[in-house]
Amino acid sequence: MVLQSSLKNCLQLSCILRTPKAGFRSTTCGSLIIQSISNDVYQNLAVEDWIHDHVNLENRQVLFLWRNSPAVVIGRHQNPWQECNLRLLRQKSIKLARRRSGGGTVYHDLGNINLTFFTTRKKYERMENLKLVVKALKALRPQLDVHVTDRYDILLDRQYKISGTAAKLGRTTAYHHCTLLCNADKFVLSSVLKSPYKGLKSNATPSVPASVKNLFEEDPSLTCELLLDAIAEEYATQHHIDHHITLINPADETVLPGINNKTKELQTWEWVYGKTPKFSVSTCFNMVYKDSVLDVKVDMDVKHGRIEVCNIDLPEQWLPPALCSELVKSLVGSKFCPNETTMLATTLLRMCPQDDELHNRWNLLCENMVMLM
Amino acid sequence: MAAVTAARSSCRAAGRLVCIHRVRSCSSIRFIKSKYVCVFDKSALKFSHQQRLFRTSAVSCGQIVQFKLSDIGEGITEVTVKEWYIKEGDSVSQFDSICEVQSDKASVTITSRYDGIIRKLHYNLDEIAYVGKPLVDIEIDASKGVAPEEDVVETPPMSHEEHTHQEIKGHKTLATPAVRRLAMENNIKLSEVVGTGKDNRILKEDILNYLAKQTGAILPPSPKAEIIPPLPKSETLPAAPKDKARKIPVPVSRPIVFSGKDKTEPVTGFHKAMVKTMSAALKIPHFGYCDEIDLTQLVQLREELKPLAQIRGVKLSFMPFFIKAASLGLLQYPILNASLDESCQNITYKASHNIGVAMDTEQGLIVPNVKNVQVLSVFEIASELNRLQSLGSAGQLGTNDLTGGTFTLSNIGTIGGTYTKPVILPPEVAIGALGKIQVLPRFNGKGEVFKAQIMNVSWSADHRIIDGATMARFSNLWKSYLENPASMLLDLK
16 A cells, blocks of 8 residues: 555656646646655655756645665755764765755654655745644554644654754745654764864854654654655645555656756765855864874864865974975865875875884874864 | 048949948948948848947946845745855846855745846845845846836735736746847747747747748857757758748758867865876886786686685685785895985885785775785785775775885776886885786697786886896796796795
């Protein structure tokens, strides 16, 4: 009933999605519920973009259901260094994505459901959508204490956040998406969403941290599938359509022409990191070398994810000043990225006298610099 | 005076009346132009005449319209400007994105209502913008005649720009003012044109295509057009009697208009690192030495050992063998594992064989090295290579892995190639590049032809301290270890 993957469904979808583009009003059209078969955060975000750009929502609305394998998703105007522990993300191979809607940072994994409500810009109404979700939850488990706050969050037991919201408005279309915590890994969530980077100053939108709880903890009989089904049921009722979920494949160019380009764009460094609003890093750290502790002060301005201004203050003569100024010069214009910094620093070392002492000190400095990124 | 006489005499062919008219209305500048014009036939004259009149009557300044921030919805009155997509002086078309604003977790893309040039941005980044107040000033061409009342302060129920156009123009077709003007100038009825844009909107390309079909000629390319497709064949044209009478030229060769632009960007990151390394390498006088290796026995050996390594969780390629054989060779020819100082006064013979392996990653070329190969077994080298490869592809190699190399091997053969000319990475003095393994016919000891697995190796060395003989002997030793892997057993420590 819920998950039927058949060729017929996909063809049906392509007909529905194609005809609005040509502009004629089909008499069979009504609102639509679609679900992604992919767990790739970039592919799913690309579907949102695609629907936003290509589907005519004059006479219909669309509900898009999706789940992702572990990923951190930051808002359009946020700073990933401020929002999450990038080192931990890289270690655990957790993906980082930047969505096109505003709002704060969230952690996704398969225990978290994402819902996107597509409407025309005129019919953009977040409260209604969230009330729909709450109604669906209450219909499923009447004893659940869930309600919508005026910040567009859904709270469980009046204190735990189980859903966060963000929205994107274009010229004619708008979408409102929200999360729903069913059975996510709270331990990983709290550790990745804690930024270890100090001394960051920026005008990027900050996230508002909140205590979270999984619905599963409240009622162990709840699963993602049950929740998805309940929400789809409620949406179908309110929009007077069949409770039928159409599956879509976000890699299928025939149904969604141009989708792969959108997916690729969302994965580029220029989008994920380069769209960070201008920020500055002003920090100091201690380096322990043999028997001494050294204070190092670093100041950097980063714009479009690239270092514009760089200043490193070291104890005098600990490293050859010429080499340090070469490093600073090379860093200007480079990405604020550990990989590039390592590359540049190690390359500079090739040009130096082959001194073990120098090598050790240099490597120590570079490792500490990389820790800032 | 002299100029006047000259004009008159050359215009005789074109008709005196026209020339006199020209003399009367000309200023000194226009005189020079008229001399050329008179040589052409009358129709050209008429054309330029019209053009001149048009020019003098056109207003130089466009009208500046204040584009106000329209309603966001949900009763929101103020937003924060987060990103500008344009700057003052840029030209915009209708529906181009102007900026991104944010309000309470909603990100809104503001698009332009007009075609024109941006003259003023009313807000800086991170400033608060107000709904209903001016966001940008756009200078619009006066000839376009966009009525100022299109500025909407309160939000009417139909705030959509196309609906306003429908009411003003009385057409049921959707088109931007620029497109409508183009249609008007060419006497085209919009209702006859098929729109290919969103919602059946008529685009500039649709007008041009319509005109092309009518006149059978290719029109001047619009600034955005890339390559103009060749004329459609005459069968596909509408069978109007007008068209049959007109002569349709057969397309012979059309000038392809390519409007791609050069892109200049600063050298940063990996490219910068390469520039530095290679510029330093220039100082080293390189010499090359190449050879071919018969890997038939090694291929067989690896096939046998691969599953054993797999059981231990390590992927075994050919590189561990190449690396170990190189290290064994370096024990005999330590000068290849040395370094020459800046002033070329001292040679330092390095004790550790830290053999670098060139890796091609998404971002570019990196060369991590396996430390102390002289004390590692082939299996240990393989497992270390696995570690470096996974870190390399994740972009997580540390400074320790990337520094301290003493000798380098580059397996370019995984991508392709036979012989190459590798560049030494300072402060090293030698480098080897391995081509691809090919199956080639060779003669064995008995004079029979057999299938051999042949790989080419290309060495480069610093001729200041290394001579050809040393390189050749090292290469021969390395080759012998690989052609007869059992011989490695004798020298393994």
